[in-house]
Amino acid sequence: MNRTFRLTLCYEGTRYRGWQRQGNTDNTIQARLETLLTRLLEQPVELAASGRTDAGVHARRQVCSFRADTDWDVGFMLTKLRQHLPEDIGAVNLEEAAPRFHARLNCREKTYLYRVWNSEAPNVFERRFVYPCPEPLDLDGMRRAAALLLGEHDFSAFCSVKHMKKSAVRRLSGIEIRREGNEVRLFFTGSGFLYNMVRILTGTLLEVGTGRRSAESVQAALKSLDREQAGFTAPAQGLTLWDVRY
Amino acid sequence: MNRTFRLTLCYEGTRYRGWQRQGNTDNTIQARLETLLTRLLEQPVELAASGRTDAGVHARRQVCSFRADTDWDVGFMLTKLRQHLPEDIGAVNLEEAAPRFHARLNCREKTYLYRVWNSEAPNVFERRFVYPCPEPLDLDGMRRAAALLLGEHDFSAFCSVKHMKKSAVRRLSGIEIRREGNEVRLFFTGSGFLYNMVRILTGTLLEVGTGRRSAESVQAALKSLDREQAGFTAPAQGLTLWDVRY
Numbered sequence: 001m002n003r004t005f006r007l008t009l010c011y012e013g014t015r016y017r018g019w020q021r022q023g024n025t026d027n028t029i030q031a032r033l034e035t036l037l038t039r040l041l042e043q044p045v046e047l048a049a050s051g052r053t054d055a056g057v058h059a060r061r062q063v064c065s066f067r068a069d070t071d072w073d074v075g076f077m078l079t080k081l082r083q084h085l086p087e088d089i090g091a092v093n094l095e096e097a098a099p100r101f102h103a104r105l106n107c108r109e110k111t112y113l114y115r116v117w118n119s120e121a122p123n124v125f126e127r128r129f130v131y132p133c134p135e136p137l138d139l140d141g142m143r144r145a146a147a148l149l150l151g152e153h154d155f156s157a158f159c160s161v162k163h164m165k166k167s168a169v170r171r172l173s174g175i176e177i178r179r180e181g182n183e184v185r186l187f188f189t190g191s192g193f194l195y196n197m198v199r200i201l202t203g204t205l206l207e208v209g210t211g212r213r214s215a216e217s218v219q220a221a222l223k224s225l226d227r228e229q230a231g232f233t234a235p236a237q238g239l240t241l242w243d244v245r246y
Numbered sequence: 247m248n249r250t251f252r253l254t255l256c257y258e259g260t261r262y263r264g265w266q267r268q269g270n271t272d273n274t275i276q277a278r279l280e281t282l283l284t285r286l287l288e289q290p291v292e293l294a295a296s297g298r299t300d301a302g303v304h305a306r307r308q309v310c311s312f313r314a315d316t317d318w319d320v321g322f323m324l325t326k327l328r329q330h331l332p333e334d335i336g337a338v339n340l341e342e343a344a345p346r347f348h349a350r351l352n353c354r355e356k357t358y359l360y361r362v363w364n365s366e367a368p369n370v371f372e373r374r375f376v377y378p379c380p381e382p383l384d385l386d387g388m389r390r391a392a393a394l395l396l397g398e399h400d401f402s403a404f405c406s407v408k409h410m411k412k413s414a415v416r417r418l419s420g421i422e423i424r425r426e427g428n429e430v431r432l433f434f435t436g437s438g439f440l441y442n443m444v445r446i447l448t449g450t451l452l453e454v455g456t457g458r459r460s461a462e463s464v465q466a467a468l469k470s471l472d473r474e475q476a477g478f479t480a481p482a483q484g485l486t487l488w489d490v491r492y
Binding site: 092 | 256336
């Protein structure tokens with residue numbers, strides 16, 4: 001009986017080379033899961049995720065889909081998965097989905113969170129999930145710059161791939177920047193994101209926050225379509241795939 | 247100029263053999279700090295902490311004291327410490343203290359937190375700080391048992407050292423048990439704690455919570471002064487020294 005499943009995961013990305021399976025290494029989250037599901041279900045299983053996450057990036061909620069010919073109960077399959085997954089990958093939920101459900105193709109919107117630790121005092125307990133930036137940050141300036149990035153644009157300037165074959169047009173529907181204690185949290189919501197896009201957006205906004213560039217220069221960078229005009233790529237460890245909507 | 251300093255630390259205990267310096271290994275928090283301070287201040291520095299923490303136990307707030315003959319500004323010394331401490335030990339604060347201040351002798355009260363992760367779904371992001379116990383927990387029963395432990399008692403039954411040379415009488419002034427989402431948090435407050443005492447108290451209360459023993463049996467265990475009558479020693483990773491008061 002061929003069925004489609006929808007698996008919701010969380011993971012700490014620290015020791016992985018990102019979501020996507022790569023040639024010889026099985027040190028990716030996709031490879032770990034595919035190997036495990038293939039072994040458990042005794043048939044080749046291929047996973048589709050809502051999108052890739054880069055090496056070192058975390059996910060609070062990542063959705064994937066796969067098909068398998070099995071009559072296993074989903075509760076039993078979830079328990080089996082939890083028994084065998086490494087401690088830095090968590091199976092949050094597993095359910096049977098509509099036959100044509102596809103985690104990437106059906107994904108409507110994603111939210112990423114970038115966590116900046118904005119204090120001289122170190123954050124010992126969450127150090128793997130934040131990027132330390134102790135300088136004072138002008139959040140109002142960052143919010144002004146963020147507003148200039150919203151909407152549908154060609155985001156070539158905010159992408160690490162030099163020669164995009166496909167369109168670099170994306171719709172950024174929200175950037176929310178808020179302080180919570182010593183932490184500054186940046187939430188980015190959009191239909192899709194280019195390679196390193198959230199990290200370059202964050203790096204650029206941090207350059208505004210520390211006074212290294214003006215809010216207006218961000219709009220100029222966007223229009224230039226030139227990666228050199230945007231800011232630095234903020235480190236992977238501060239980034240978490242926060243939510244995925246269908 | 248001989249001065250006394252009060253240093254507030256936090257640490258993730260995962261990779262250390264506890265607070266206290268031990269013979270040949272420098273893999274304790276005390277040894278790391280003493281070695282660093284001795285090198286920075288170019289004189290032998292000895293640290294006193296409010297109390298030891300066991301191997302694997304964390305501290306959100308640990309207070310220590312030391313004396314040194316130096317005219318360094320405390321802000322400068324704190325910056326130097328932060329530059330050289332490993333990423334799992336944080337210097338929260340440093341100030342000059344009264345000449346006779348001693349972190350252990352002057353400590354009035356301590357609070358420990360034991361974190362139980364009470365869900366089938368794994369806690370990937372905080373896994374180093376919680377103890378997973380997915381069984382349903384009867385918090386009211388645990389609270390009834392906890393109430394029987396409050397006050398001044400000989401806690402020999404809740405101590406891992408078999409032949410105590412000193413008194414095992416301690417005053418337990420509070421045990422607060424609360425649910426926060428999927429987590430059950432146990433806060434223990436008292437003037438002092440015996441070796442493994444909080445972990446054995448937690449293990450015993452968890453046996454009440456899962457129905458393995460009655461609330462009343464906890465009082466019998468206390469009166470027996472016999473370690474065998476109390477519950478299991480809950481793992482170190484769930485325990486955090488939460489606060490220290492002077």
